[in-house]
């Protein structure tokens with residue numbers, strides 16, 4: 001959490017970003033959902049599996065467990081306290097990983113953004129979430145990116161985001177008029193090739209309504225954290241049409 005900001009409509013919203021902070025190590029959840037995931041993190045770290053293998057293993061693990069039943073106490077705590085619940089977190093000089101539940105208040109928006117050297121799985125555990133996901137295809141300029149739309153729909157319980165450096169790296173999501181809870185499990189620093197140079201700041205905001213090419217590929221403008229929240233922080237995603245095709 002990096003504080004709050006007043007959007008153009010006057011609504012005050014919270015801003016979510018890790019912003020390079022070193023977070024405290026937490027090891028409070030030790031059941032199979034974590035211990036098996038940790039084995040896959042270690043295998044990825046030893047280069048025994050690829051990032052795609054890792055994503056497959058985490059998906060198989062999640063499908064072998066009733067996630068909502070397994071995480072029920074933490075889902076209920078997130079809803080009662082209206083806050084995220086960090087289950088496991090570790091930071092080393094080059095890498096880090098976090099397994100947590102994200103609490104989204106009614107209408108909460110995570111404005112469009114992309115990530116640097118992140119592999120992440122998010123699963124809806126409670127409520128409904130509107131999701132837009134994109135591949136980053138190319139950097140067009142110092143602050144413009146070319147995006148390919150991969151997802152543009154409502155997610156219900158069990159629906160998943162799977163994010164790597166090269167697949168569905170950019171996303172935008174929001175809750176409907178009720179609270180939502182998502183499993184948010186991400187690891188940083190495990191990929192050799194990155195879209196931007198090493199040392200790039202992690203979560204960067206985007207405006208995917210900036211432009212579109214004739215073939216329908218989105219031209220997105222990079223924004224500061226504050227610009228992203230001012231522009232999109234209280235707009236329901238499904239009320240913001242994406243530019244479709246520039247036929248001029």
Ligand SMILES: [Fe+2]
Nearest residue numbers: 113115171203
């Ligand atoms: Fe994200």
